[in-house]
Amino acid sequence: MNDTNTLEPLYVNTIRFLSVDMVQKANSGHPGLPLGAAPMAYTLWTRWLRHNPHNPQWFGRDRFVLSAGHGSALLYSLLHLTGYDLSLDDIKRFRQWGSKAPGHPERGHTPGVETTTGPLGQGMANAIGMAIAEAHLAARYNRPNHTVIDHHTYALVSDGDLMEGVASEAASLAGHLKLGKLTCLYDDNQVTLAAGANITFTEERARRFEAYGWHTQLLEDGNDLAAIDAALHRAREETTRPSLILVRTHLGYGSPKQDSFKAHGSPLGKEDVRLTKQKLDWPVEPDFFIPAAALSHFREAVERGKKDEAAWNKRLAAYAKAFPELHTELEARRRHEPPQGWDADIPVFPADAKGLASRDAAGKVINAIAPKFPALIGGSADLDPSTKTDLKGLGDFNPPDPAEKTWSYAGRNIHFGVREHAMGAIVNGLAAHGGFVPYDATFLIFSDYMRPPIRLAALMQLHVIHVYTHDSLALGEDGPTHQPVEQLAGLRSVPNLLVIRPADANETAVAWRVALETRDRPVALILSRQELPTLDRKRYAAADGLRRGAYILSDAPNGKPDLILIASGSEVSLILGAAEQLKQEGIAVRCVSMPSWELFENLPEAEREAVLPTAVTARLAVELGVRQGWERYIGDRGDMLGVETFGASAPAEVLLREYGFTVEHVCARAKGLLALAAAAYR
Structure with a gap:
C-alpha cells in the first residue's frame, strides 16, 4: 500500500x-x-x-x-x-x-x-x-x-x-x-x-x-x-x-x-x-x-x-490557428461580449392602428437577432407557438439521432416540456456555466412556478432573460386561472430583477436591446397576447425612451400639465385615447409610458422629477394588475385604475369593459382626480 x-x-x-x-x-x-x-x-x-x-x-x-x-x-x-x-x-x-x-x-x-x-x-x-x-x-x-x-x-x-x-x-x-x-x-x-x-x-x-x-x-x-x-x-x-x-x-x-x-x-x-x-x-x-x-x-x-489549464490553453491556441473564426466567436462568448453588429437587423415597425401583439413583435425581434448572436439560446415550457420564442432555422437541442437530421446538441431551441420550475433552474445553470445568454418563456401566470430560480438568478446577478406572454386578463376566455393579476407586482418586488413591459412593437424592440445589453442581472419581458397599436413615433416620443424606464409620450402645452396619466404595456394606448378626449375638454394632460420601474429608479432624481413633477399631484396610473407599488408614483393624492380581484372567462373586449379599462372610464377617473385637486386648493 x-x-x-x-x-x-x-x-x-x-x-x-x-x-x-x-x-x-x-x-x-x-x-x-x-x-x-x-x-x-x-x-x-x-x-x-x-x-x-x-x-x-x-x-x-x-x-x-x-x-x-x-x-x-x-x-x-x-x-x-x-x-x-x-x-x-x-x-x-x-x-x-x-x-x-x-x-x-x-x-x-x-x-x-x-x-x-x-x-x-x-x-x-x-x-x-x-x-x-x-x-x-x-x-x-x-x-x-x-x-x-x-x-x-x-x-x-x-x-x-x-x-x-x-x-x-x-x-x-x-x-x-x-x-x-x-x-x-x-x-x-x-x-x-x-x-x-x-x-x-x-x-x-x-x-x-x-x-x-x-x-x-x-x-x-x-x-x-x-x-x-x-x-x-x-x-x-x-x-x-x-x-x-x-x-x-x-x-x-x-x-x-x-x-x-x-x-x-x-x-x-x-x-x-x-x-x-x-x-x-x-x-x-x-x-x-x-x-x-x-x-x-x-x-x-x-x-x-x-498543468491541466496549460494543456487546455495549448489546445486552444492550436484551435485558433486552425479555425480562427470559430475561435473568435468562442472567445467573445467566454468574455460575455455581444458580437459586432448583433442588432443591425432589428426591425423598426411602422405606425399601425391595428398593430400587433408584443409577443409577435418580440418573435420578429429575437429572430432578427439570433443568427448574429450565437450565445442566445433557450426555449419554452411547451409553448413556443404561443410565446413566439422559437429560433427559426437554428435547430433543436436534442440528442443526435440519424433518423432525425435536425436533432443535435448544436441546436439552439431547447424544448423544456411542461416543466416551468426546472426550466428556470436549468437556464440559471446555462448562465452560470458561462458562454450563454439564455432565455426561457412561458405565460406570465406560470411565472409562479418559477419563483425560486427567478429569485436565485437575481441573487447571483445572472444574465438570464425571462419571456412572459399573455400578460393580463385581456387574454380572454381562458379565465382567471390563466389571467395574471398579482404576478407583475410580484416580479417587481424581487431585488435586482429588471422587469420591462413594453407598450407597442417598437418599445418591444428596444426592450430586447436592453435585455441583451444588461449583463449584471436577469430581465423579465412582459408581453401581450392581444394586438397593440403601433404608435406613430412622429407624433409621439421615440420608443428609445424605454431605456429611461418612464418617459413623456405626449405632453400638455408648454409642458405644464394639470393631469398626468401613467401606464405600461397595453394600457399605454388606452391613456393616449383618454388624453385626446380630455384635451378636447380643455384639460392639459401629460401621458407617460412607464415600461420599467427599475430603469426609472436608476435615473437621477432631477430626471425623474422632469417626468413626474412633484407639483402635479393629479396622477392616474392605469395597469391591468394590482395596485401594489404604484403608490410611490401616484402619491397620496393620485389614483390607480387596476385589477384587485381575479379575472373571469369572457372575450377580451368584454373583460376590459367590465373591469373599467375604457376611454370613458379613464376620463371619468381622471376628472374625479382633478375635482379633488381643485377642492384641496379652495
Whole structure:
C-alpha cells in the first residue's frame, strides 16, 4: 500500500473536522452531511475533478455543484484545502457578517462556488443546465483533432434534493437528453431534517432514475474510497446517460448523534465534538487542525490545475490557428461580449392602428437577432407557438439521432416540456456555466412556478432573460386561472430583477436591446397576447425612451400639465385615447409610458422629477394588475385604475369593459382626480 492510500483516512478526517469545527465555532450550521459525505467528496476532488484553484474561472474546468447547500462547510473545507482564495481565517468566520464563507454557498461571493445553492433541488437542476451548456458548446465548436470543449459536471445531492419536484422535472429532461457528462453523487444517509427519511421517502430511487433514463449505481459503504473511485470511473465510461451514484452514508458519521436527524442542522456541541474526534482518532485540540501531510496532499491540486489549464490553453491556441473564426466567436462568448453588429437587423415597425401583439413583435425581434448572436439560446415550457420564442432555422437541442437530421446538441431551441420550475433552474445553470445568454418563456401566470430560480438568478446577478406572454386578463376566455393579476407586482418586488413591459412593437424592440445589453442581472419581458397599436413615433416620443424606464409620450402645452396619466404595456394606448378626449375638454394632460420601474429608479432624481413633477399631484396610473407599488408614483393624492380581484372567462373586449379599462372610464377617473385637486386648493 502506498503512502497516499495509508494516509487517506487522515485526509478524509481533515475535511470532516474542519467542517465540524467551522459549525461549532459559528454555533450554527449543518455538521451531519460533511461527516458522512467527506469520503465521496475527497475521492471526487482529488482523483477526478479537473479544476485550477488559482484560476477558478478557467473555462475548461469541470463544474462541481453542492446541491445540498446546507452542507456548505464541506465545500469550504475543500476549497481551503485545495488552495482557493479562502483562508483559514475566512472559514473560522463561517456564517458571520462579511464572511467569505456564508451559511449556504453563494456564487460570486466565494471563489470556487459555481452556483448559489440551499433551496433544495435548485443546484441539481443548475448542474443539468451546465451539462447542457457543455454539450452545446462541444457540438458547436469541437472539430476533428481539435477538442476544446470537454469537461464534466458533478453534483452532490441529498434526500431533500431528490424529494423536491424541481429535481424530478430536471432529471426527467436530463435523461431524455442523454447528458452523459453529468454525474450526481447522492448522499443516501436516509435521514432528513425532522426524522428518518422513511417517514416520507420510501420509493426506490435507483429504479426511479433508471426510468428517467439514467445510469445508476448503488454503493453500500460510503467510506469505501476504492468503491467510490470505481463508481466514478464507470460513470465516466457511460457516455449516453447521466449517472446517479447512490452512496449509503451515515449522517453525522462517528458522532454520538450518528444516523439521527439531530445531527442535521445543529452544532454537535462541545462534548459531542470531543467524543467524535476521539472516536475517529483525531486530536481534540487545537480546533481547525490541519496536518501538514494532509495540506501538502490537497495542495497538489494547485500544480495539477495549472498543468491541466496549460494543456487546455495549448489546445486552444492550436484551435485558433486552425479555425480562427470559430475561435473568435468562442472567445467573445467566454468574455460575455455581444458580437459586432448583433442588432443591425432589428426591425423598426411602422405606425399601425391595428398593430400587433408584443409577443409577435418580440418573435420578429429575437429572430432578427439570433443568427448574429450565437450565445442566445433557450426555449419554452411547451409553448413556443404561443410565446413566439422559437429560433427559426437554428435547430433543436436534442440528442443526435440519424433518423432525425435536425436533432443535435448544436441546436439552439431547447424544448423544456411542461416543466416551468426546472426550466428556470436549468437556464440559471446555462448562465452560470458561462458562454450563454439564455432565455426561457412561458405565460406570465406560470411565472409562479418559477419563483425560486427567478429569485436565485437575481441573487447571483445572472444574465438570464425571462419571456412572459399573455400578460393580463385581456387574454380572454381562458379565465382567471390563466389571467395574471398579482404576478407583475410580484416580479417587481424581487431585488435586482429588471422587469420591462413594453407598450407597442417598437418599445418591444428596444426592450430586447436592453435585455441583451444588461449583463449584471436577469430581465423579465412582459408581453401581450392581444394586438397593440403601433404608435406613430412622429407624433409621439421615440420608443428609445424605454431605456429611461418612464418617459413623456405626449405632453400638455408648454409642458405644464394639470393631469398626468401613467401606464405600461397595453394600457399605454388606452391613456393616449383618454388624453385626446380630455384635451378636447380643455384639460392639459401629460401621458407617460412607464415600461420599467427599475430603469426609472436608476435615473437621477432631477430626471425623474422632469417626468413626474412633484407639483402635479393629479396622477392616474392605469395597469391591468394590482395596485401594489404604484403608490410611490401616484402619491397620496393620485389614483390607480387596476385589477384587485381575479379575472373571469369572457372575450377580451368584454373583460376590459367590465373591469373599467375604457376611454370613458379613464376620463371619468381622471376628472374625479382633478375635482379633488381643485377642492384641496379652495
